[in-house]
Amino acid sequence: MESEAKQIFDDYIRERGLKGTAQRDLILSAFLSTEDHLTAEDIHRLVNDSVSHNDFSSDKKHGVGFATVYRTMKLITDSGLAREVIFGDGVSRFEHKYGHPxxxxxxxxxxxxxxxxxxxxxxxxxxxxxxxxxxxxxxxxxxxxxxxxxxxxSRNQEKQKKSKKNKKMYQEDK
Amino acid sequence: MESEAKQIFDDYIRERGLKGTAQRDLILSAFLSTEDHLTAEDIHRLVNDSVSHNDFSSDKKHGVGFATVYRTMKLITDSGLAREVIFGDGVSRFEHKYGHPxxxxxxxxxxxxxxxxxxxxxxxxxxxxxxxxxxxxxxxxxxxxxxxxxxxxSRNQEKQKKSKKNKKMYQEDK
DNA sequence: ATCGAAATTGATACTCATTCTCAATTGAGA
DNA sequence: TCTCAATTGAGAATGAGTATCAATTTCGAT
The missing domain is CATH 3.30.1490.190 (Ferric-uptake regulator, C-terminal dimerisarion domain)
Structure with missing residues (x-):
């Protein structure tokens, strides 16, 4: 469960003499809140949206910065909770590793x-x-x-409509 | 063979109403000259090294630019001769596709x-x-x-040598 | 062979994801 | 509470790749 993951991260932080911070909690919670493959931008948005909705922090001047998201996702990855996946579109994504074979x-x-x-x-x-x-x-x-x-x-349906416009076509290797 | 590949590229260029240029020839030759997985930087270096060694072009002021390497490798890829491979280290590489299942x-x-x-x-x-x-x-x-x-x-050998240097060690109470 | 429209080029500016820097802030053990 | 190392956000820096643009080159038509 989520609390187990948080415990793992907490242990990881303490073992290394690092510090627990509100930002790290927020980022970890955002990451754990979904099964999606999130980019750093996704996580940044999730975190800052949730912060702005929390009125308990109305005196907070700044949201969580991008650098902190990147830094923390690296920690979460190193702790074994996340895995970085690269789909080749120029952006890294993070997926759950803990409990996900x-x-x-x-x-x-x-x-x-x-x-x-x-x-x-x-x-x-x-x-x-x-x-x-x-x-x-x-x-x-x-x-x-x-x-x-x-x-x-849906692509096949489009093709039928545009079937006169067949210009470019070369074969894939097989 | 190499000449077949050059023919394919030539056909591709002509079919599209594009033009043959010395730069494109140089880049294609560099790409075809090895079976390695080359980055744009690799190709850029190969091309400009070979140019400087050719004294027939001693009046040439400029080498082939990076932009031209990228543009031409895209053409070569589109022509079916190359395939772009992404190993996740932040750099694209190109490998042979023609004649390579x-x-x-x-x-x-x-x-x-x-x-x-x-x-x-x-x-x-x-x-x-x-x-x-x-x-x-x-x-x-x-x-x-x-x-x-x-x-x-070789990694195993290194491990044996350094096996005494284990300083930092936090308790793992689990 | 020459002409000229269109394609191409190299330099450079730009984009975009990610990392680095650094002064200010914060956490947690003493 | 004090102290000091860890952390933070902002913005600068990086690095691969792309876009822009004036100057150059290609190549088919003449």
Missing amino acids: HHHHLICNGCGEITEFSSQKMNEVEKHILKKYSFKAESHHFKIFGLCKNCEE | HHHHLICNGCGEITEFSSQKMNEVEKHILKKYSFKAESHHFKIFGLCKNCEE
């Missing part, structure tokens, strides 16, 4: 939806590859980009 | 060595996943980060 991702190029999957068979194939190349894995990630069911269907 | 990567965190692999079994597992989620793949990429055999061995 390793998985891979389907990323929809249409709507951006992210679906997680895992496969025992794939793990076995990977193990075989690693042995073959005498490679010691530290992390691994299979990403499949494409179209989710919904986006594929 | 799809594959995945082992990336050594120690020396940076990149090993390519492919697996029919993995393709089958992927096909199964795609069906399960009704997902239409457009691209996919399995990356495994870790240590190659050499780096793993």
Whole structure:
């Protein structure tokens, strides 16, 4: 649960002689509040929106800064609660690691939806590859980009409408 | 072969009403000259080094600019000769696509060595996943980060040497 | 071979995510 | 409470990649 995660972070902070702060609490809570794959900007927004809604802090002059979000997400990642994922669009995202066994991702190029999957068979194939190349894995990630069911269907409908405008078309390798 | 690739690029250029230029030739040649996974900076260096060695162009005032490298690599990618690969270190790399069937990567965190692999079994597992989620793949990429055999061995040796230097140690009461 | 419209180029300014710097503030152990 | 190291926010800095633009080059039409 969320409180377990907070305990883990708290332990991590104390073990290192670091300090607990209101900002770190806010950022961790924001991160834990959803299962989404959040960017630093997402977290920054979540945190500052929630702060402005809390009137107990009406004397607060500043929101939480971007630098603090980045710094804290690094701590949360190092504590083992988060994993950084890179989908190649130039922005890092953070996903839950605690209580979330390793998985891979389907990323929809249409709507951006992210679906997680895992496969025992794939793990076995990977193990075989690693042995073959005498490679010691530290992390691994299979990403499949494409179209989710919904986006594929709506794209087909668009195609029918625009079917006269077929200009550019080259084949993918297969 | 290299000439076939150049023909493909030439065709691509002409089909689009674009122009052939010395810079584009240089950049394509640099890209084709190696099987490495090159960054834009790598290509920029390769191109400008080779130019300075060619005395036929001693009246040339400028080398090929970074912008031209980026622009041309985009063309080469669009022509189907290159594929952009993102290893998550903040820099894009380009690898051969023409004549190189799809594959995945082992990336050594120690020396940076990149090993390519492919697996029919993995393709089958992927096909199964795609069906399960009704997902239409457009691209996919399995990356495994870790240590190659050499780096793993030298890391173990280092560990043995430094095994006495364990100073900092906080109690782990759990 | 020349002409000229259109494409291309290099330099440079810019964007954008992320990191760094630093003075001011804050947390927590003594 | 005191003290001092850790933390903070603001803004500067970084670094990869893109956009802008005047000058240059290409290439098909003449």
